Amino acid sequence: MAATTTQPEILTGEPIKQMLSQLGSMTDRLLAAAPDRKLPLYESFGVTLTSTGKRES
Structure with missing residues (x-):
C-alpha cells in the first residue's frame, strides 16, 4: 500500500x-x-506562518 500525504x-x-x-x-x-520567544511555541504546535505582505483591516 502506498503512503499518502495529507495536505x-x-x-x-x-x-x-x-x-x-x-x-x-x-x-x-x-x-x-x-x-x-514565540518561535519555539509555534514550532511545537507545527504552525507555519506565511505573510503575503498585505495588511487586512
Whole structure:
C-alpha cells in the first residue's frame, strides 16, 4: 500500500479570529511576546506562518 500525504489545513481570516477569541488573554501575552520567544511555541504546535505582505483591516 502506498503512503499518502495529507495536505495541511489552511486557515483564513474568520477561523483564525474565532480561535483567537477562544484563547482570551493568552492572545495578549502572545502579541506582547518577543518573536524569538514565540518561535519555539509555534514550532511545537507545527504552525507555519506565511505573510503575503498585505495588511487586512
